[in-house]
Each structure stands twice: as C-alpha cells, then as structure tokens.
Amino acid sequence: MIKSFVKLISKNNVLEQIRYASQALPQLSSEKYNIKRKTFGTIEPSDVGYFRSILGEERVLTDESDVLPYNIDWIKNCRGQSRVVLKPRSTEEVSTILKYCNDKRLAVCPQGGNTGLVGGSVPVFDEIVISFALMNKxxxxxxxxxxxxxxxxxxxxxxxxxxxxxxxxxxxxxxxxxxxxxxxxxxxxxxxxxxxxxxxxxxxxxxxxxxxxxxxxxxxxxxxxxxxxxxxxxxxxxxxxxxxxxxxxxxxxCPVLPKSVNLGFFGVKNFENVLKLYKSAKSKLGEILSAFEMADFDSIDCTVKNLKLPNPISEYPFYVLVETHGSDEAHDSEKLTRFLASEMETGLIVDGTVASEPAKMQTIWNLRESIAGAGLAGGYVFKYDVSIPLKNYYDLVPILRKRLGDKALKVFGYGHVGDGNIHINVTVPQYTKEVSSLLEPYIFEEVSKVNGSISAEHGIGFRKPMYIHYSKDQSALQLMKDLKQLMDPNGILNPYKVLPDAV
Amino acid sequence: MIKSFVKLISKNNVLEQIRYASQALPQLSSEKYNIKRKTFGTIEPSDVGYFRSILGEERVLTDESDVLPYNIDWIKNCRGQSRVVLKPRSTEEVSTILKYCNDKRLAVCPQGGNTGLVGGSVPVFDEIVISFALMNKxxxxxxxxxxxxxxxxxxxxxxxxxxxxxxxxxxxxxxxxxxxxxxxxxxxxxxxxxxxxxxxxxxxxxxxxxxxxxxxxxxxxxxxxxxxxxxxxxxxxxxxxxxxxxxxxxxxxCPVLPKSVNLGFFGVKNFENVLKLYKSAKSKLGEILSAFEMADFDSIDCTVKNLKLPNPISEYPFYVLVETHGSDEAHDSEKLTRFLASEMETGLIVDGTVASEPAKMQTIWNLRESIAGAGLAGGYVFKYDVSIPLKNYYDLVPILRKRLGDKALKVFGYGHVGDGNIHINVTVPQYTKEVSSLLEPYIFEEVSKVNGSISAEHGIGFRKPMYIHYSKDQSALQLMKDLKQLMDPNGILNPYKVLPDAV
Structure with a gap:
C-alpha cells in the first residue's frame, strides 16, 4: 500500500503538494479521532453501475490506488475510506448524482483541489467523493x-x-x-x-x-x-x-490589473514595531497597499533551512512584507520610498529590500508562501489559524513556547497582520496526544477570551467542530443546525464536518 | 387629518424629507394595491398595557398624529394603518417585544430612518411599528x-x-x-x-x-x-x-479617511462616450477612483429647475461625475489632470470642471444627490432601480420615452455606472393605473431579458414581490420561502414584503 502511494505522488498532480511531507500513510481519521460512522447507506455494486451509466467508466474511480489520493488531505493528517470517486462534467450530472445519493441516503464528500487544512475536503468513512476537477470551463x-x-x-x-x-x-x-x-x-x-x-x-x-x-x-x-x-x-x-x-x-x-507592483521585505526588531509599521503603512501607502504580512524569525528560519530558499536580508526577530498595487509606477515608487526612508529614520524598519522586478518579487513571495509547507519537513505540524485583535495578535506564540518547552521543535507565527489573522504552527517529530492535549482546547480558550476567531480562514472542517462553541454561541449553533436540517435533511452532504454532534 | 399631517411636517424630522412632495395624504396601501389582511392577531388595550409595562408611557406611541408619520413612506406612495409605535432602547427590549408578538401572532414592521423607496419600512395594515430611533449608541x-x-x-x-x-x-x-x-x-x-x-x-x-x-x-x-x-x-x-x-x-x-479628495463634473455628448470614459477612468485613475456617476440631461435639468440648484457647467446630453479618494494630493491631482487633458483631447469630455475645495465639491454632489427628490416636485414619480449589463445600461430610457409619449412629463436616467446600476424615473402629474400598467411589468421584462436585476439596491419591499420572479427562479424562491418558514414560522416579521404570496 505504501509503495503504491509513493508511486502515485510522482504521477498525480493532486498529491504533488505533499512533496515536503514524509511518505507514511496517515492513520485513519475515524480511528485517530474515535468517530462513529453515521447510519448512511452503504455503496453497492448496483450504485456503481448507476454512476457508470451516468458518467461512463472513466469518470467513476473505484481502483484502490486511484481512490487513495482523494482520501488523504494535504497535511497528511486525515485519511478517509472512500471507495468511489465521481468526476462529473456538468451541473446536471452533479444534480443527478445528488438526487440519487439523497434518495439512497448515500453520503458524499465534495472535493476541489484538496488543499484544505482542517480535513474538510476528504472523506472520514466511505463517503462518495465528488471531485470537481473536470468542471473547469x-x-x-x-x-x-x-x-x-x-x-x-x-x-x-x-x-x-x-x-x-x-x-x-x-x-x-x-x-x-x-x-x-x-x-x-x-x-x-x-x-x-x-x-x-x-x-x-x-x-x-x-x-x-x-x-x-x-x-x-x-x-x-x-x-x-x-x-x-x-x-x-x-x-x-x-x-x-x-x-x-x-x-x-x-x-x-475581478479588479483591474495593477500597472505597477512593488514589494518591500523588512527586518523589524519587535512585534510592537510591526504594529506601528502597519499603522504607518495604512497612512503613507494608503490606497496602494495590497498586502501587509508578517513572519517571525522561526517562520523564515525554518523555510530557509528546510526548503533551501534564500532570505534576501539578514536575520531579524520579525519580518514584514509590504506589497503595493497601483496604476502609476512613479507615484507608487515615490510613496514606497518615502515610507521606507521615513521608517528607517524612526527605526521601525531596521533593514530591508525593495523590489519591482517580477523575478525578485517572486523570490520574496515564495519565501512567505512556503512557510505553510516548510514546517512539514520536520515531521508533524499542529497548525492553527486564528483571528486575534491586533493588540494581542502575537501574544500566543511566546505563551505556547513556554507552555510546550522542549516538547515542541518550534513554535512560530506568521500571517496577515492587516486582517488580524495569524497562523501559528507547532512542529513536532510526530503527532502525539500529549502535545495535542496541551494545545487543544487551550489555544481556543485563549482566543475566545479576547473575542477572536478560532478559525480565521481555514474553516471548521473535520478538525474543529468540537471547538466551534468557542466562536459561536448556543443560539447561533442552533440556527446553523436548523439550516442544515432545512437544506440537507438526510445529512448526506460532507458529514462529520462543520457542525458539532451535540448542539 | 390633512391639516394635522401638514403640521407634523414642520415639527417632525422623520418627515422633513417629504418637503419636496405635495401635502395630500397618500391612498391606503391596502386599497391602492388591493391587498388582503393576513390572519394575524389584533392589538388589544391589554397588549398596549404590556408594552407600556416594558417601555414606559413615552416609548409607546398610540396617538393618531404621533403614529401617522410612521405609516407613510418617503415618496408618499404607501400608507399603512398602524396604531402603535414602539421605541425600544436595547436588544433585550426588542427581544421581549418580539417574543410577546410572536406568541400572540401580532405582526410587526421594523423601521429605521424610513427612507426606503419600495414601501418596505412602513406597515400595510395594523402591524406594530418597531422604531430603532432610540437605539443610537x-x-x-x-x-x-x-x-x-x-x-x-x-x-x-x-x-x-x-x-x-x-x-x-x-x-x-x-x-x-x-x-x-x-x-x-x-x-x-x-x-x-x-x-x-x-x-x-x-x-x-x-x-x-x-x-x-x-x-x-x-x-x-x-x-x-x-x-x-x-x-x-x-x-x-x-x-x-x-x-x-x-x-x-x-x-x-471603516476604511482610512482619504487625505485628498477631488471631484470632476463633465459634459459628455452621448452615452457611448460615457462608457468609454468609464473604461478610461478605471485605467487612468485606477485605485483612487471612488465614484463614477452619470446623469442624463433631463435628470440635471429637472434638478436645476425644480430645486433651483446651480449646474456648474453648460448643458449637455450626459453628465459624468468622477470622484477620487487618495492619500497624496499631488499624485491624485496629477492623475486627474492627466485624465482630463487626455479625454478632452479625445473629445470624450466636451466640457468640465474639477474641484477639490469642500464647498464646491458639496455643490456638485448636491446636484447629483438631489435628483432622487427633484422629480417629486412635478407630482408623482414612478421610480425604478435596476442593474443592467453596461452595454445595455441606458437603452431603457429612450425606449420608455417612446412607449409613454406625452403620458409622461419626463423620463430620465441617472446612476452608478461603475456598478451597472441605473435609476429610471418617470414623472407624471399624478399616479394613474394607465401609466403604471404601461411601465409594469414591461420594465421588468426588459431587464430580465438582458439578465439584469429588477432591484439593484432599493430592495423588493412591499412594491415588488409580484415581480421578483423576473430576477429569481422557482427554486430560489422556494428556498427563500423555506428560510422564512424556518426563521419566522408565524410570519410576523414585516409581512406583505419581499416574498410573493404564491411561490
């Protein structure tokens, strides 16, 4: 099984992203998280026959090695047990499939690019995977x-x-x-x-x-x-x-393509200065500001070391990436230069580089965008994606470092300062319940105390329904449950996800 | 009755906006549109007593002249028959009121500033008005x-x-x-x-x-x-x-307050050039473009004549208002000047004025913002607010002029070109069923043919439920009905609005 999985990686785009991860098959989600299968129908040969009559042979996958990539999520945390993948080409086909599944109480798991980080896009048990890969017109x-x-x-x-x-x-x-x-x-x-x-x-x-x-x-x-x-x-x-x-x-x-794009990558000496720099960027760069990202030392260090990506500046406690999108190169460059000069003088920016050539900008963006994957090289990563009011934005990282001590390889934080959204990664040699129980629900409790969100952009998926009450009260959860009952009374759509079992 | 209503105008802010309208009381909505009261409970003295026990005497209005302004909408098209207005000060009070009304099947009509244009904010029969005027912290x-x-x-x-x-x-x-x-x-x-x-x-x-x-x-x-x-x-x-x-x-x-605001008001010779100018503004003004509005000759002419507002430029078939919001006065002014020079040369702009002084900008904005009220001085206005794909944006105005001939005083169009949203006003000496039936559903049919929206921003309210199917298909309407049933099973919230009777 492991061998065929490794083979698949080289030939299957769906799994290309797992290249940074180790090759062992993850544990079954149902065992790892002790989940009981709900009373859905079980797929029979006659069901497969029906799907083939609708989609043809080639768009109904049942071979174990063909189906496997659709059962495993990107960070290799979850593994489902689906035995059928359907690949519709039209809305009508999706409609026909769902009507059939609903009548037969067959559960389904929709899947796009399977890049989710909370296990929402892979099945838990034998849900039929509906892949949208061929609906690409x-x-x-x-x-x-x-x-x-x-x-x-x-x-x-x-x-x-x-x-x-x-x-x-x-x-x-x-x-x-x-x-x-x-x-x-x-x-x-x-x-x-x-x-x-x-x-x-x-x-x-x-x-x-x-x-x-x-x-x-x-x-x-x-x-x-x-x-x-x-x-x-x-x-x-x-x-x-x-x-x-x-x-x-x-x-x-779709907004207008900016005629002028500039990128700055700066070293900053502490988080307080990151916030001051954000305030200054909002004011001085105004309408051309298109991204304000931050990463701490360990985020970049891990990326540089594990993925051999170059850091264009020296080492600093914090890094800030500022991007501008504008319609006039001279105006934008003047604004950015003025911002840079002013903040080097105040000391908010200790060191930095500014780029407008596409290749150099891509190098810097690669460094930022690769942080999410870089931690995986060390073994297992606990990933948290939370919104926290800006004044408390980075507090959790040092708190977790202290709480975990040498049980973690690294605890690092990076994210979208402009949106109050921080990603906190905790790398460990391998998943253990001990570390997991030190992190959860502790992190969510802390986030809830400051009225943050326990999932800023990654969603709830399979991994967080049991923690959703830290961000939604009982009335809101009841309304969610009512909506689910209204729109999917048999509960066939992506079960075990989003909604907690008990509301 | 009319006398007390006129008196109210001078003392009541809610009605100050009606100053451009004639003073006659509008016909009852239920009679004008031949609507039957639904089987809600009828308010009893004991109900009023209960509300007084919650809100006190002063925040429960029952005097006919006190209640009247809450029964009539801004454009004096609708008149309801409510006899009670409640003015809660907190969420808890709103919750207590609704729980009581729901238990007793008493219908309610929520009311904010009562500036809606589709009769959504006034009652139709005796719905209890819940005014939010005191929840202003x-x-x-x-x-x-x-x-x-x-x-x-x-x-x-x-x-x-x-x-x-x-x-x-x-x-x-x-x-x-x-x-x-x-x-x-x-x-x-x-x-x-x-x-x-x-x-x-x-x-x-x-x-x-x-x-x-x-x-x-x-x-x-x-x-x-x-x-x-x-x-x-x-x-x-x-x-x-x-x-x-x-x-x-x-x-x-809330976005950052722009440090620099500029306004241009231009004369344009035809609508084709308005569209060309929009394309150019998106490209040349880019990220600082904050509004791109158009008005035809009759829109501005009506405003100038009825409201005695000055037009800062000569008369043209079309007018375009371009506003910029930016963070650098010199950069913004350079972009706007360059845009103006370039489009005067191409001839897209025939004449124009540019302002950055607040008073002058306000004069121009007043002219644009007053169009909505200006038509009312002539008697009655049929108002339509539709989204239409840009290539067909202005087509309906000349079509309607031809269709109505001398049955209309004026047909004019103005709106938010950047959003594909045009307001079409048809002024007549007084409301007649003949003109109404020439306009409706004709306009909605035409809008539907080009996949537009029969209500871009004004909503459906009381006036348009019977036409909603021109913009929503049967499945969508059924889902709306299901949601209504789920969240308000007794139908007490703003009845006779939004949802069509038969789905």
Missing part, C-alpha cells in the same frame, strides 16, 4: 465590468492567468493557488494574501450556482454588482464547506 | 483595524462624522445619509455612491446582532475581518429587509 468574462463566470473546478492560478490577459486579476491569491479550485475557495470562504486590498469573497463573489442535497439547482449566478432581489442566497454556500449545497459555478468580480 | 471603534460597533438606530451621517474624527470614513454613502439608519442600511443591503471603491455591505459588515421572530438573540457581532467558524449567519440579515430577523447591532469596517 470558463463561461464568460466581461472585461469592462470585471465579471468572470466559470465552473467550480477551475484552478485559481489558471483563472488568474486568464483574466490577466484581459487586464484584470483575481481578487484573491493564496499559497495553494496552483492547485486549489475556485469552487473550493468559495465553499470555504478562502481569505489569502490580498484580502486587505480586495476584500473577502462575500464581497467579491457576484453570483453562485449550487446544487442542494436533493439535486435541486439553485441558480443565483447573475454577474451583477448590485442585485437586491430577495434573500442573498449565495452567502449560504460561501463558507459552509459543502454542507448546505455543492457549488457548481461562480461569478466573481 | 456607538459601542466601540478600533481606529487601527477600522472596526466600528454600534446600535442599529445610529444615523449614517452621524457615524461618518464620528469616525472621521478618528481618521476613518464609513464604507457607504447615500443621499439619505442624514436620516437613514445603519440598521436599515444593513437590512436592505444599501448600496450608494461609493460602492465602486469600498464594496458592498456583505463585504464590509463584520458582524451583526439580530433578533429572530421568537425573540432569540443571534449574536454574530465579532468585529473580525476573518472568521470562518461555521455558517456565515450574518448574511441572512443583510438585505432580507427585516423579514428574517431584526438587526439590533452592527460591526462594520
């Missing part, structure tokens, strides 16, 4: 209004390349862009690197087509910036992680 | 993150003035800002003048506290930019016009 692009309409399985980077040819960019950008799907981005309300500038998906998604559990197609796909005709149904599907319906098409607003 | 403002938390009854302009003192602005701005409430803005997903730059409320509202029909308080008020913990419940209350719950508090993201 672009419908229309209006280059004056910026409205792009496309299928859910389009890869984010492909869309970005496409709209760039029309003078536009995608409003979101994230490390997994080469693999993640726009449908998955939408279903998980993905945040990413430029939310600071272009806003979140609830703002930039113009329309959605989705299929309910019973196969009903909900068409809210109009590509209009303003449409106040009744309930704004599309938001039910943005961020509900495939538990209320499967997103099949997305209409999204 | 600001809770907190974080001037680094930009998060403002406040009660639903805060007036938009007051909030804007408050956050400006902290170097921020509200992300929305509309003509009714001096009267409208942030809770009403949120409940109706108000768009307005700067959506182009700062996005819509689904993007900028960070959190909401709302009360369900049964009195349950849904607390999703965390003031975080990123919070992916389960279903994004707040969006159920944004744009559902008080039919799924009453918004009691709002957390909203």
């Amino acid at each position: 672009i419908d229309t692009l209006d280059d004056l209004s910026g409205a792009l309409v496309c299928e859910a399985g389009c890869i984010l980077e492909n869309l970005d390349n496409y709209v760039r040819e029309h003078g536009l960019i995608m409003p979101l950008d994230l490390g997994a862009k080469g693999t993640c799907h726009i449908g998955g981005n939408t279903s998980t309300n993905a945040g990413g690197l430029r939310l600071l500038r272009y806003g979140n998906l609830h703002g930039s998604v113009l329309g959605i087509e989705a299929v309910k559990a019973d196969g009903t197609v909900i068409d809210c796909l109009r590509a209009l910036k303003k449409d106040n005709t009744g309930y704004h149904l599309k938001h039910l599907f943005i961020g509900s992680e495939g538990t209320l319906g499967l997103v099949t098409k997305v209409a999204i607003h | 600001i809770d907190t403002l974080d001037d680094l993150s930009g998060a403002l938390v406040c009660e639903a009854g805060c007036i938009l302009e007051n909030l804007d003035n408050y956050v400006r003192e902290h170097g921020l602005i509200m992300p929305l701005d509309l003509g009714a800002k001096g009267t409208c409430h942030i809770g009403g803005n949120t409940s109706t997903n108000a768009g307005g003048l700067r959506l182009l730059r700062y996005g819509n409320l689904h993007g900028s509202v960070l959190g909401i506290e709302a009360v369900k029909a049964d009195g349950t308080v849904i607390d999703c008020l965390r003031a975080l930019k990123k919070d992916n913990t389960g279903y994004h419940l707040k969006h159920l209350f944004i744009g559902s016009e008080g039919t799924l719950g009453l918004v009691t508090k709002v957390a909203i993201h």
Whole structure:
C-alpha cells in the first residue's frame, strides 16, 4: 500500500503538494479521532453501475490506488475510506448524482483541489467523493465590468492567468493557488494574501450556482454588482464547506490589473514595531497597499533551512512584507520610498529590500508562501489559524513556547497582520496526544477570551467542530443546525464536518 | 387629518424629507394595491398595557398624529394603518417585544430612518411599528483595524462624522445619509455612491446582532475581518429587509479617511462616450477612483429647475461625475489632470470642471444627490432601480420615452455606472393605473431579458414581490420561502414584503 502511494505522488498532480511531507500513510481519521460512522447507506455494486451509466467508466474511480489520493488531505493528517470517486462534467450530472445519493441516503464528500487544512475536503468513512476537477470551463468574462463566470473546478492560478490577459486579476491569491479550485475557495470562504486590498469573497463573489442535497439547482449566478432581489442566497454556500449545497459555478468580480507592483521585505526588531509599521503603512501607502504580512524569525528560519530558499536580508526577530498595487509606477515608487526612508529614520524598519522586478518579487513571495509547507519537513505540524485583535495578535506564540518547552521543535507565527489573522504552527517529530492535549482546547480558550476567531480562514472542517462553541454561541449553533436540517435533511452532504454532534 | 399631517411636517424630522412632495395624504396601501389582511392577531388595550409595562408611557406611541408619520413612506406612495409605535432602547427590549408578538401572532414592521423607496419600512395594515430611533449608541471603534460597533438606530451621517474624527470614513454613502439608519442600511443591503471603491455591505459588515421572530438573540457581532467558524449567519440579515430577523447591532469596517479628495463634473455628448470614459477612468485613475456617476440631461435639468440648484457647467446630453479618494494630493491631482487633458483631447469630455475645495465639491454632489427628490416636485414619480449589463445600461430610457409619449412629463436616467446600476424615473402629474400598467411589468421584462436585476439596491419591499420572479427562479424562491418558514414560522416579521404570496 505504501509503495503504491509513493508511486502515485510522482504521477498525480493532486498529491504533488505533499512533496515536503514524509511518505507514511496517515492513520485513519475515524480511528485517530474515535468517530462513529453515521447510519448512511452503504455503496453497492448496483450504485456503481448507476454512476457508470451516468458518467461512463472513466469518470467513476473505484481502483484502490486511484481512490487513495482523494482520501488523504494535504497535511497528511486525515485519511478517509472512500471507495468511489465521481468526476462529473456538468451541473446536471452533479444534480443527478445528488438526487440519487439523497434518495439512497448515500453520503458524499465534495472535493476541489484538496488543499484544505482542517480535513474538510476528504472523506472520514466511505463517503462518495465528488471531485470537481473536470468542471473547469470558463463561461464568460466581461472585461469592462470585471465579471468572470466559470465552473467550480477551475484552478485559481489558471483563472488568474486568464483574466490577466484581459487586464484584470483575481481578487484573491493564496499559497495553494496552483492547485486549489475556485469552487473550493468559495465553499470555504478562502481569505489569502490580498484580502486587505480586495476584500473577502462575500464581497467579491457576484453570483453562485449550487446544487442542494436533493439535486435541486439553485441558480443565483447573475454577474451583477448590485442585485437586491430577495434573500442573498449565495452567502449560504460561501463558507459552509459543502454542507448546505455543492457549488457548481461562480461569478466573481475581478479588479483591474495593477500597472505597477512593488514589494518591500523588512527586518523589524519587535512585534510592537510591526504594529506601528502597519499603522504607518495604512497612512503613507494608503490606497496602494495590497498586502501587509508578517513572519517571525522561526517562520523564515525554518523555510530557509528546510526548503533551501534564500532570505534576501539578514536575520531579524520579525519580518514584514509590504506589497503595493497601483496604476502609476512613479507615484507608487515615490510613496514606497518615502515610507521606507521615513521608517528607517524612526527605526521601525531596521533593514530591508525593495523590489519591482517580477523575478525578485517572486523570490520574496515564495519565501512567505512556503512557510505553510516548510514546517512539514520536520515531521508533524499542529497548525492553527486564528483571528486575534491586533493588540494581542502575537501574544500566543511566546505563551505556547513556554507552555510546550522542549516538547515542541518550534513554535512560530506568521500571517496577515492587516486582517488580524495569524497562523501559528507547532512542529513536532510526530503527532502525539500529549502535545495535542496541551494545545487543544487551550489555544481556543485563549482566543475566545479576547473575542477572536478560532478559525480565521481555514474553516471548521473535520478538525474543529468540537471547538466551534468557542466562536459561536448556543443560539447561533442552533440556527446553523436548523439550516442544515432545512437544506440537507438526510445529512448526506460532507458529514462529520462543520457542525458539532451535540448542539 | 390633512391639516394635522401638514403640521407634523414642520415639527417632525422623520418627515422633513417629504418637503419636496405635495401635502395630500397618500391612498391606503391596502386599497391602492388591493391587498388582503393576513390572519394575524389584533392589538388589544391589554397588549398596549404590556408594552407600556416594558417601555414606559413615552416609548409607546398610540396617538393618531404621533403614529401617522410612521405609516407613510418617503415618496408618499404607501400608507399603512398602524396604531402603535414602539421605541425600544436595547436588544433585550426588542427581544421581549418580539417574543410577546410572536406568541400572540401580532405582526410587526421594523423601521429605521424610513427612507426606503419600495414601501418596505412602513406597515400595510395594523402591524406594530418597531422604531430603532432610540437605539443610537456607538459601542466601540478600533481606529487601527477600522472596526466600528454600534446600535442599529445610529444615523449614517452621524457615524461618518464620528469616525472621521478618528481618521476613518464609513464604507457607504447615500443621499439619505442624514436620516437613514445603519440598521436599515444593513437590512436592505444599501448600496450608494461609493460602492465602486469600498464594496458592498456583505463585504464590509463584520458582524451583526439580530433578533429572530421568537425573540432569540443571534449574536454574530465579532468585529473580525476573518472568521470562518461555521455558517456565515450574518448574511441572512443583510438585505432580507427585516423579514428574517431584526438587526439590533452592527460591526462594520471603516476604511482610512482619504487625505485628498477631488471631484470632476463633465459634459459628455452621448452615452457611448460615457462608457468609454468609464473604461478610461478605471485605467487612468485606477485605485483612487471612488465614484463614477452619470446623469442624463433631463435628470440635471429637472434638478436645476425644480430645486433651483446651480449646474456648474453648460448643458449637455450626459453628465459624468468622477470622484477620487487618495492619500497624496499631488499624485491624485496629477492623475486627474492627466485624465482630463487626455479625454478632452479625445473629445470624450466636451466640457468640465474639477474641484477639490469642500464647498464646491458639496455643490456638485448636491446636484447629483438631489435628483432622487427633484422629480417629486412635478407630482408623482414612478421610480425604478435596476442593474443592467453596461452595454445595455441606458437603452431603457429612450425606449420608455417612446412607449409613454406625452403620458409622461419626463423620463430620465441617472446612476452608478461603475456598478451597472441605473435609476429610471418617470414623472407624471399624478399616479394613474394607465401609466403604471404601461411601465409594469414591461420594465421588468426588459431587464430580465438582458439578465439584469429588477432591484439593484432599493430592495423588493412591499412594491415588488409580484415581480421578483423576473430576477429569481422557482427554486430560489422556494428556498427563500423555506428560510422564512424556518426563521419566522408565524410570519410576523414585516409581512406583505419581499416574498410573493404564491411561490
């Protein structure tokens, strides 16, 4: 089994991302987290026969080695036991599949690029995987209004390349862009690197087509910036992680491609100065500020050492990456230079480099974007993605270092300061319950105390339903449960995810 | 009755906005639109007694002349028959009121600033009006993150003035800002003048506290930019016009106050050139573009003549207002001057004026913002607020002029080109069924043909449920109905609004 899995890595794009991880198969999610299978139907040969009659032989995968990659998540934390993967090519096929599954009480797990970090995109037991990989057509692009309409399985980077040819960019950008799907981005309300500038998906998604559990197609796909005709149904599907319906098409607003892009990478001596620098950047760079990211020493050190990526400046306790998007190279460069000069004089910036050549900017972005994967080389990583009010933003990292002592290899923090969103990674040689119980629910309790969010952008998925009450009160959880009951009464859509068992 | 109503105008702020309208009482909505009262409970003296025990004497209005202003909408199209207005001061009071009303099947009509244009904010029969006017406290403002938390009854302009003192602005701005409430803005997903730059409320509202029909308080008020913990419940209350719950508090993201604001007002010879100018502005002004508005000759002519406002330039077939918000006066002014010089040379701009002094800018904005009220001086105005793909944006105006001939005084169009949103006004000496039937459903059919929206930003309210199917298909309408049934099973929240009777 392990051998065939290793073989798959080299030939299968879905798993290319796991290249930094060790090759052992992860433990079954159901055993690791002691989960009981719910009373869904069990897939029979006649069901497979039905799916083949709809999709043909090639789009119904049942071979164990073909199905395996769809059972394992990117960080190799979860492993499901699905035996069937379906690859629909159209909304009608998704609708037909769901209607059948709903009638037979067969549970399904929708899967986009499988880049999620909370186990939401892989099955837990034998849920049928519905992969959107073949639903990757672009419908229309209006280059004056910026409205792009496309299928859910389009890869984010492909869309970005496409709209760039029309003078536009995608409003979101994230490390997994080469693999993640726009449908998955939408279903998980993905945040990413430029939310600071272009806003979140609830703002930039113009329309959605989705299929309910019973196969009903909900068409809210109009590509209009303003449409106040009744309930704004599309938001039910943005961020509900495939538990209320499967997103099949997305209409999204693409901003104008900036004519001028600049990047600064700075060394900063303490976190207090990172915050002061953010305040200054908001004021001095104003409307051209498109990203304000920070990483601590260990985040960058781990990336440099494990992935052999170059750090363009010397070593500092904190690093800040500032990106600008603008329409006038001379104006932008003047603003950035003025900001840099002023903050080197105040001492907020100790050292730094500024780039506008694409290759150099890419090197710096690579360093930042690779932090998420770099920790995996050390063995196992506990990953937390939380929102914390800015004045407490970095507090948890030193607290956890002290709490874990030598039980952790590293505790490091990095993230989107502009959004109050920090990623905290704890690397260990291997997963142990001891470390896990020192971290959880402790981290969530601490986040809750300061009115933060226990999941800023990664979602709840399979890993966090038991902690959701730290961010949602009983009334909100009851309303979530009521909505689930309304839209998916048999509970077939992505079970064991998002909703806690007891509300 | 008419006399007391006229007297009220001078003493009551709620009605100050009606100053442009004639003074006759509008016909009862139930008669005008032939609506049947639903089987709700009827308010008894004991109910009034209960409300007085909760709110005290002064916050329960029952005097006919006190209640009248709450029964009539801004454009004097609708008149309800409520006999009780409640003015809670806290979420707990709203919750207590709703629990009581739900138990007794008493219908309620929530009311903010009563500036809506589709009759959504006034009762139809004897619904109890719940006015948010006294829930006007600001809770907190974080001037680094930009998060403002406040009660639903805060007036938009007051909030804007408050956050400006902290170097921020509200992300929305509309003509009714001096009267409208942030809770009403949120409940109706108000768009307005700067959506182009700062996005819509689904993007900028960070959190909401709302009360369900049964009195349950849904607390999703965390003031975080990123919070992916389960279903994004707040969006159920944004744009559902008080039919799924009453918004009691709002957390909203305020952008940085621009250091430099410029305004251009241009004459353009035809609509094709308006579109070309928009494309050029997006490219040349880029990130500083904060508004791109257009008005046709008749829109401005009507405003100049009826309201005696000055037009700063000569007469042209079309006018374009371009606003910039930026952080550097010299850079912004250079961009705007370059844009102006270039487009005067191409001939897209025939004539124009540019202003950066607040008083002059205000004069120009007044001209634009007063169009909505100017038509009322002529008698009655049929108002339509639709989204149309840009290439067809202005088509309906000449079509309607031809269709109506001398049955209309004027047909004019103006709006937010950057959002694909046009307001079409048809002025007539008085409301007649003949003109109404020439306009409706004709306009909605035409909008539907080009995949537009029959209500871009005004909502559905009381006036448009019968036309909602032009923008929502049967499955979407059924899901709306299901949500209504789930969250307000007795249907007491803002009845006769948003949802069509037959789905």
